[in-house]
Amino acid sequence: MPRTINTAIRALGVTVERATVQIWPDLREAHDRLPNEVLPRAVMEAKFPRFDFSECREEADYGPQRPSNAAARTKRVRLRVKGLTGAYRRILLVTHRGFCTYIVQGADFTNAECRAYRFAEPAELVGQWAMNNDSKQRIGYGPSLLVPLEETVLATKGARRCAWQTDAP
Numbered sequence: 001m002p003r004t005i006n007t008a009i010r011a012l013g014v015t016v017e018r019a020t021v022q023i024w025p026d027l028r029e030a031h032d033r034l035p036n037e038v039l040p041r042a043v044m045e046a047k048f049p050r051f052d053f054s055e056c057r058e059e060a061d062y063g064p065q066r067p068s069n070a071a072a073r074t075k076r077v078r079l080r081v082k083g084l085t086g087a088y089r090r091i092l093l094v095t096h097r098g099f100c101t102y103i104v105q106g107a108d109f110t111n112a113e114c115r116a117y118r119f120a121e122p123a124e125l126v127g128q129w130a131m132n133n134d135s136k137q138r139i140g141y142g143p144s145l146l147v148p149l150e151e152t153v154l155a156t157k158g159a160r161r162c163a164w165q166t167d168a169p
Contacts, residue, residue, distance in 0.1 A: 001028055001038050001056075005048055008094040019092075021051045024080070025062055026073040027095045038062055071139045074102040078144035082119055102139060104146050117146035 004027065009016055028038060038060040045053050063069070081091055097109045104117060120143075128141045 001025070001044065002047065003037075004028065004094060004096065005044075005051070007096075011094065012092075017050070022055065023048075023051050023053050024055050024077065025057070026077050026080075027093060027099065028062065070099060070102045071137060074099070074139075075142075075144065077103060078141070078146065082144055085119070104148075105139075105141065106148070116149040118149055120145040120147050 001023065005023065008021070012019070023044070025038070039047075040060050041053050041056045041058050044051075044056060077093070081093070084091055093103075095103075097111070097113075100109045104115070109115070124147060125143065125145055128145055129138055
């Protein structure tokens with residue numbers, strides 16, 4: 001998780017100081033690799049005192065980060081974001097390319113790419129299943145299906161982002 005947090009800080013700069021920043025363990029990478037370390041909550045709070053780690057466990061015991069459990073984590077993320085759309089107009093998620101491919105259907109994210117989405121209207125909930133390009137796993141998007149608003153590529157020091165925008169105030 002430190003890698004993702006450092007990416008957010010570099011990408012957002014001073015904007016991160018004005019934002020509500022919540023650290024969600026479900027946004028960690030989809031694969032176990034050395035740079036994708038997960039640290040105990042106290043270590044993270046000491047390293048990044050400005051951020052809200054209330055969702056994180058005291059110990060870094062989230063189990064293996066595997067493509068097989070990434071789909072379940074992304075479903076929780078999409079439903080949680082959908083629940084926040086009444087309170088926030090714009091929600092920005094910073095995560096890694098490999099995890100973004102589970103959050104939304106479509107082409108893989110490239111380095112430093114940002115995409116904007118909205119949640120599908122009931123009439124648009126057709127073709128709720130898609131094949132993940134990395135794992136070749138079939139993923140069901142259900143009522144948390146995201147529809148692209150626009151595609152914008154940002155060259156912001158290696159940030160990989162997924163963004164949601166709603167019509168809420």
